[in-house]
Amino acid sequence: MYEVWGKIIMTKILIILFPFIFSACLWQTTSVEEFEYIMLKEFVGVYEIHLPGIKNKNGNGEIAGAPMSWVTILKASKMNSSVSAAEYICIGYRVPYVNEQNNQLGILKIHKTSKNKCPEYYSDELSLTGITYLSIKQTPKVLNLKLMLASKNLSKNIEVPLYNLPDHQEKVLTYVTLDSEDNLLSLEKRTKRQGPKSKEKCFDINAKCEVIKPNICDECEFGSLEVAGSSCPEGGIRFCHPVSCGGKNMPACVRFKKINQEDLCYQNSPAGFCQEGLYAYCGNDGYLICL
Amino acid sequence: MQKYRIFLIVIVLLSVIIFPITFYLIKNQNYSEQISQGKDEIEVLIKASIDLKRIWQSGDLDSLWKNHDLGCVDLLGDPFQTKDSYLRCNPDFIQCYFEHLDKIYQPHLTVSHKNIKQKVYLNRFKNKKYYQLLTKSTYLGKSIPYYGIMVELALQNNLKNRLRFILEDACSEVLLPQRIYAFGPMPKDHRKDWKWDNFNRSIFIDKHLVSNRDIREWIDQDPNIHLAYWGADSMQLSDPATTLKISEMRKYCHFRGKELLAAHVFDAATFLPMDMSNPRPNVIIRSPWSYSKVSKEGFLYRAQTDENYEVTKTDCTYAFTADCLKYFKYQNYNDWALSFVGISGSLGGYMEVFENISHPDQNLKASSFYFPASSSVHRLANRSYWDGVGFDQNNFKFSEGVDINNLRGLKLKVAFRCMRYGAK
DSSP: OHHHHHHHHHHHHHHHHHHHHHHHHHHSSOOHHHHHHHHHHHTTTEEEEEOTTOSOTTSOOBOOOSTTOEEEEEEEEEEOTTSSSEEEEEEEEEOOEESSSOEEOEEEEEEEESSSOOOSSOOOSOEEEEEEEEEEEEOSSEEEEEEEETTTTEEEEEEEEOTTSTTTOOTTEEEEEEEEGGGOOOOOOOOTTSSOOTTOEEEEEOTTOOEEEOOOGGGOBTBEEEOSSOOOTTOOOEEESSOOOSSTTSBOEESOOOOSOOOOOSTTOTTEEOSTTOOEEEOTTSSEEEO | OHHHHHHHHHHHHHHHHHHHHHHHHHHHHHHHHHHHHHHHHHHHHHHHHHHHHHHHHHOOTTOTTTTTOSOOHHHHOOGGGSOGGGGTTOHHHHHHHHHHHHHTTOOSEEEEETTEEEEEEEOOOTTSOSOEEEOTTTOOSTTOOSSEEEEEEEETTOSSEEEEEEEEOOSSEEEOOSSEEEESSOOSSGGGOEEEEOTTSEEEEESSOOBHHHHHHHHHTOTTOOOSSOOOTTOOTTSBOOOOOHHHHHHHHHHTTOEEOBHHHHHHHHSOOSOTTOSSOSSOOOOSOTTOSOTTOSHHHHHHHOTTOOOOHHHHTTOBOGGGGGTOOOOTTOOTTOOTTSOSOSSBSSEEEOBOSSOTTOOEEOOSTTSOTTSTTSSTTOEEEEOSSOOSGGGEEOOTTOOOGGGTTOOOOEEOOEEEEEOO
């Protein structure tokens, strides 16, 4: 008697739960359209792209790799909404493994991070599943993802305009981000602790044109000054402003600049000029000093 | 009863199957519509950003300011005293323009997309302004320009999406062509000429003199700046800033990521090259006039050699001398005395101070409306001296033979502009 009642109750519960379970099954994956929309949004502010997954740049851009392994197919840089730091977008692809016994289809996942490194393994929620084939190509203006979905057996194209890349960037206009208002950060003013300090060397290079300190002069508060005496293609040593040139014990002002690696740092070098009565000498740091 | 029960079970089973499918289809359709709407929104916002860029760069295309439709005298000053190029890449114009549209209940930008007109609005930031001023000295970040504004666009009835972008100042500078230049007046022996070049580096020079508006914006963003002679009352905002000490001028230029214009760069930007097609001339022949390659030609030559020469209104557009004051007042942001690279006021107008490293006692372009066209100050590279501290006559030293009697008791005005070195 109790067993019969139990079965009836169970059946009723299942009938009640069925629509929800069924709906959940229908809703578990991201559609191509949604994935494309998210990419369109995220890539508005992208200013740099690397496609590490493509081995042969002149080929069809097909992504290959060990079956079931994660391959980072794209790494893009953009500014965060407060423009204070870079943000990175990594797209990972789990290479499908399809044979008679197995049917593990490919997965695309988007990972956003503030670290300049993409993960080895993508555990992010945002994914596009059921992929049997993927290729990626980039022109100066457009990023193109071509994929084949197992469910529809159709190829899909995702085209993402790259508005912010140097080749395509509207002169004057730099896109930062496109996001929901709740996610936008307010701008924070620079504090004295941030960035290189005034009069600090923001780029250092020796006479052999070996970079000793990478160029961070873009972060100087008041711009920077290049000193005279270098002929490296990368430019000469730079200091953050305010720095004067041409006075006694100061760097000489630049009169001309060559980029043929000719040594221009020597006594009375014409590459620099000083105040009347002072002469340019090659200092220990490899640039002209007025004495 | 049994039939009724079977019928009921069938109904329940059908509804159990139909309900989720209908739910899925409706939700899916709504979702697809939402996604499609989202994609359209992105395109509309991008189109609107290009429209806004046009307004930022072009300024008052509809002559709203000139026709006194904008109001905003406190922000923009009197339109009759300023050329409208003052409004190009001017954040105050952006503020004023969109406040005006608010007042007359007009959408900020209207974008046509798929044959439907979409209304796009500029959001206000916390300071109630439609923009956030960006300079490298106030914000840190890769995309921060030397000078620009950040703006935020949103659509009416939107998915809360906001497009943030930066509009950079692309209006105020000219690029000095890469070539060999000479510094100072032409010597008799060309082998003694002091030459330099800017190959492999870019030099950007302010097209116009730094204005009162520029200085007001600078001091507004930093309460620690105290200028010795700055008085904000009754000033025309577009007029050149002429009451700063040279140390304050240098600080202002640094705020904009630049430095005070160097005398040799000013010479390079104003001496008219004899042959533009040859960037490496062996001998640099130059005339003392920015508008002519011939020394014995033009109105200044005639005025300086013929005491009966009468300066005309047209002459004033080549060099605004004291004689021109009887015709009209000097206007900043004009294209008068434009040099071959496009900097204004190469002769006449306001006195202008430079950084002169090699000859610090020759740091002033005295050619200005203080002197008549017949004065020898109106020659390129004929420089005087300003001590950079005060504005009385004894703070200046003009060349011998320059008549300075009419300057007695006057507070002399000294203007300036900035320059910057860019990557090659």
